[in-house]
Amino acid sequence: MLKLAMLITDKYVLSMKFLVLLLLSMLYFVAANHGQSVQFRKLTSNQGLSHNTVYAISQDEKGQMWFATREGLNRYDSYQIKNYYIKDSLPGVSPDKIAAILCKKDSIYIATEDGLYIYDQKTDQIARSQALLARLSVLCLFKSAANVYVGTTNGLFKLAGNTSRLISPKNSAVRAMEQLSPDRFLISIGNKLEIIDKEGKVWKTFDAHTFAPLAVGNFDVFNMYKDGRGFIWLCTNHGLYYFDNDRQAFVRLHFSHAESREVNTVRAITSTDKDLLYIGTENGLYTYQLSTGKSENYGQSFDNSPKKLNDKAVYSAFLAKDGSIWLGTYFGGINYIPSNTYAFERIMAQDNGKGLSGKAVSQMMEDSNRNIWIGTEDGGITIYNPLKDSYSYINKTTSPFYLSINNVHAIHADGYGNIWVGTFLGGLHKFDLKTQQTTIYTNKPGDTNSLSSDNVYAIYRDSRGTLWIGNQAGVNIFNYQTGNFSRFRPEVFGNKFIYDITEDKNGDIWFCTRFAGIYRYNPIGGSFNHYSADGPNPVLTSNQVISLYQDSKQDLWFGSLGGGVMLFDFKSDTFKSFTTADGLPNNNVYGILEDGAGYMWLTTNRGLSKYDPATAHFTNYNNKYGLPSNQFNFKSYLKSSEGSLYFGSINGLCFFHPEKIAAKHPLVPLIFTDFQLFNKTVIPSAHSVLPKQIDYTHHIKLSYNQNVFTINYAAIDYANPGSTNYAYYLKGFEDRWNYVSGKNSITYTNLSPGNYTFYVMALTADGAPQSVQRSIEITVMPLFTRPS
Template identity: 35%
Template sequence: MKLRLVFIFVFISAVSFAQNPYVFKHLNVEDGLSQSSVLSIAQDAKGFMWFGTRFGLNKYDSKNFKTYFLEKGNPNSLTSSQYINTILCLKNGTLLIGTPAGLNKYNETSDNFERFQHNANDIAGISNNLIRHIYQDRQNRVWIGTGNGLNLLDPNKKYRFKHFLVNKVHPQDVYQIYQDHTGTIWLGTSKGLMSMLINKGGTRFKHFKNFSDSLDVAVDNHITSIAEDGNDNLWIGTKQTGLYKLNLITHQITNYTYSILNTKGISSNNIRKITQDKAGKLWIATLHGINIYDPKSKSFSTIQNEPGNPSSLSQNSVYAIFQDRQGIVWVGSYFGAVSMVYPNYTPFNVYASSNTSSGLSSQVVSSIMEGGNRNLWIGTEGEGLNYYNSKTNSYIHYKYDPNNRNSLSSNLVKAIIKDRQNRIWIGTHLGGLNEFKPETNSFVRYTSHKNDTSSLGNDEITSLFEDSYGRFWVGTNSGLNSFDASAGKFIRNRINGLEDAVNYIFEDSKRTLWVATNTGLHYLKNNESRFKRRTADSPEKLKYNEISCITEDKLGFLWLGTARNGLFKLYPDQHAYSQTTKLDGLPSNNIMGILQDDSNNLWISTDNGLCKYNPQQKTFKTYNTKDGLPGNEFNQKSFLRDRSGTFYFGGLSGMISFRPDEIKENTSTQPVIFTGLKLFGKPVSINANSNLLNANISTVKSITFKPEQDVFTVEFTLLNFIKPEKNRYAYKLDGFEKNWNYVANPAASYTNLSPGHYTLLVKASNNDGIWTKQLSRLNIEVLPPYYRTWWAYLSYVCIVAAIFILLVRYLLIRAVLTREKEINEHKLEFFTNISHEIRTPLTLIVGPLETLIEKSQNEPQWSKALQPIKNNADRLMRLVTELLDFRKAESGKMQLHVSPGNVVKFCREIFIAFQNMAIAKQIDYQFTAEREEIELYFDKVQMEKVLFNLLSNAFKFTPDK
């Protein structure tokens, strides 16, 4: 009996897994999360995600985690790193975190925390450090459930509380707080379920004894979560007795418990969290996975971990469920970290290989064809043919058996078609053509025979096609064959007399048959028998041997996919082509397949992802492994649109299917936030020695760099959590750059910026290429070095001005001196001329005077009177000579004439020259000498000049009396 029950459980689980529509992405310790047990989840006002774990608080920005812990000696750190049980972002943007050691308020500006802990002497403080739950009601009142009572935050005082249900002797835990649509507050306490009504007269509590009595049947049980649906029902989760539904109108209670026989019930009696999503469904976190309750169908579905399925829930012990503003459902589990479900997840169904009947025989899918009842025939490269039964989700594998002539002739399947008579034909590589016989589950082979011209021309088949006229065409590596299936005969057709390799065969809406070969594109119109060659205005662009696929859009244009040369649009009437390449937006120039959806979009498979192309708007959207594809490289001719409109593409990593109308775009545009600053490659913290950040960079508007801080990096992020690895960024430093820098890594680095003011502009696009509407801005100032500051420039100006003034002064003085020199020159020239004029008559005077003196020697009286005249005349002659000598000195031609002489005699002669003047002024004028003769070497002229000047000045300033 036990074995049977286990089997039933496994079968039910398998069925539920197969029907599970939710695809999960995961975040774990390897991505930066501090610990794998995620107990609480919240989103702050700016859009950051917060995860409380068994050890540490985590802040997630779509790319990186930042972790917070209790730090010894730091009063601004968390009160505890252990068991972050509850996180709530209030409507005013305040983020509150509850731990077993108190309440914490996050300060975004300083990126730290303010603590609120129990103090027995503080009657208005928090009643207990064990924070169980934080809740904000419709009146914006903030309630804190603790290990001893309920606390109401006083809105008029800074973190003062009003206490309810506090009992120091018998503490009462308040696990959960919830306000219903009528305004009643519901409390899940250690004494059961209670309601609280608040009015002007006070507070009234009501204890639901019936519910609590049934709850008390379980030992150590309590209420873990409370939520309300849109049908006036209050849903109450418990730790051991399952899920309860309380009708708020009738007060009727319905209990849902786990049963192995009830596949539509809950999966565990241990309920951790109940959250209502935007669609009105209830997500219920349990010990054994997630239960989703649909109020419309009034039924439960279960989501659990599927071993071997990386897109399933990471682990079944779920503690936290939260839906963010983008509609993403975040799931925290005890050992599986974070799982998330995107609201617009691309619904790609993946068909992978397996050695069993539950998978393809090979990962490399070469061809796809629709059978009956939405079943598929799938050809592979090297592993034969697969028949897929869509109802049972199973495969039948057909392979080549060398010992069985009725087996598939080759495992390299190149083409599959179903003709008008519903016969299945398979073209192979070096195995010819095969017809599948369903009645015997065997194959009939048609191959090439050397001497039989009615046999297949070549066993290497490249394409199969049946046109609207009923003609069966077989393309081979050496030409085109027409096949008469009823007779089993082939006609080997030469196109333009050549036996070219056939790449692709297609018939358009006008019943024109197109055949792409190595030497050109050929067409056959109106059931004619002779092919014509298609020419183009620019044939050098299109290499015919590269055509890999052909399709026709609803406007009648042909689209040609090529290997290595992009996409071509053929204009049938103008005989012209237009080309689209990777430069225009294609993910690759290697086109593998083309399908058109009902909205006229072309879905193009390449060797680098799947591209959605709108020819009218010329827009491209590329899907790759980040969107759920098993691989980015697709295979040639491996594509199909079935009768229901489902698209299939085969590649090197299996096959995918999807409905284009089910793929929704993420149109939300989240803000770009600045998240970090690095200086010389090292992170800069708030109030660090660098003095760059005095607050969290997400809150600052400008940063000032010193001259030596010339290598820095500004980090930012887009708070789009839907496929965040596809976010793209662009930044520009206004004032330094003219063009945008488009990057995948959200960081902008600069070195050696010139001093000045700049503005860093940042924008970003989400996973679907939608760019943010507003630019994020950060003002950056680079200070100049001291020698380039304003006061330095002012000093430079002063120095230059001083030098200029000194230079001007020098030039002015020089000009004055030059002028004075010129004047002196004129004076000297004048005196020289006068001296010459005086010298001549003086000479004429001295001559007769000497004659008179000589004749009056016998008359002492006259001789004595004439002698001074003679001396003064000589003196005057010497003065004139000195004037001439001074002129020589000024011109640099003056020379000293030193000779020995009696200085006493020389001085006596000078004395005698002034004797009459002394007599006239009645001056006692005497000359005395110790000796009558003193021999010295001197210049008589210069000495005479000096003595005459001295005596002249002396007599000049001597009174007459």
């Protein structure tokens, strides 16, 4: 465990309050759970940022994110980035190089080398502050109650309304400020740290004698941050410090085992309301858990990996209202870690022993110890322990259990103490849990007692104790006494590609084939039923049947390629199919599971779908909702003993508790973003139909010939951008809601003179309201009006 070291001359110790916090805050930990690595999303100049150097980040009351860059101010609403530039400046200065920003009600305070500017959200304009007209270089901004404090190269100013007052000595640079108590502040001024009151009176000074690092000639404080527990952190070029308010002393936090100048150059910090710190350095991002001392470093990736930053120099950090973490970098723009509002969790491929051994997930199995065995097509087997959040692996190099090849397609526990694994090209593997031995069975040309193919896709032991093996050359039965295989009904299966096998409630065995439909075998009478999509009376919608699931009613569901999902009716011996015409997002169905409430979950090439048998309604989810991929993988699904659903994709594993998906989702802000007349944006002004920005406008009056207009709106959702569905209607023109999926603009043409009200609301994937309802009144005036 990393240790907190005190760097003060009189060797103060940590306060008891902080020690208790360190010991007890283990109760909270929001770092990546279940092996889910931190995933970064990026916003750069390619997505519309005005510059890739981001010095500061903030969020306004509406929920929009604001970024201060090397060249310009940027606003992001989860759909698009809008750039703002300062026009009023002196030659030779850089007003668009923004050092800090502060959101206060409907205003954004902007710190520049050319003074203080304020952006007015109502008018969508930037103007020089009337309270601080001097063209001073502004270094930091701080808000306390109704007051704004402005740190400059010429001292600290206190703003109140349109007036300002210098409350510190002149010619002293104030670089950072934080609030200790209602009437006490900690500031970095000159080469000292001071505690002042709200009028600037100095109550305590820390200099080289009371805080040793200040004796270093180049000691700089980049930033101060107050976490959710009230502790203040100093970001410096000589490490990260915590201020112990009880002892009036500073404490060094060693958050990395390997220290260097890059690691010790800490420019930014933020935290969750738990005990996890996000520390931005010149060596990337560090997460540090106070309760355990556990530290993780996220460096730079040159291939745009979502598991790493795109630039290791982190200059700013911010915790948004939805729990997402935002980082500003020097060359990489914005990197942010989204919150997971839809409760879809993921396990991704990692090479550090904390995730999957491969990214293409195939069949899964739960053993008697509740471990999840996860087959992959490119990395062998990962054994995941959900209770311990730990991983172990079986592959070509492990022992005693090992694989001849890492391409796994089938895993099955036979109930006799053996786990069987089918591979592509590597045959069938038996792991004997009692003897801890691995036995590999392969095809031996000319030997009919060997496997008929080394490409094994299905393994199933039925209620009679028969172990069935399905491969690319038919069906084999394993003889436990001799250790040999027999070919099952080669006249029926021949070289058919068997993809799945199961036993139904009547004891019949079902075989799903890759190209020849479905076979049903009655072991008592030895008879077969063949169901096909061919011939004059086809009963299937596809002959490519790749998955089979028996639900709680013991009904059978079959997933297919191109034919959707098919439900078998035992009474009529027929199938009912569900396809895109019924609401499925795609007709390739890879996996099928039933949750505890009776909903069916299906994986496809276009995401995940939930089917409600009571209403025959499909609710569809894609990667915008947090799935690891839209393309899931063949026969990769598992329901664990505690009710979690696991689905494998071509890029990792998705798992979730269905009741959490069905739970009420938090409301998201819904804002109006644009108003257009004849496809041209209306600029707010006193002489415009919009005196203020549309989101601040309640009533719009249009002339008779301004009857073609467009309204844009956006639900701000940083966790799942673009996933929100919408519904709208124009009262006075129509009398029912229009449900338009993710479309976030609407155009009306040739409206008759009259009074209208436009209503819009955001919806979740299953159609539940996800925002408050917004409205705007619109009046279209007639050509002539009667004089009053």
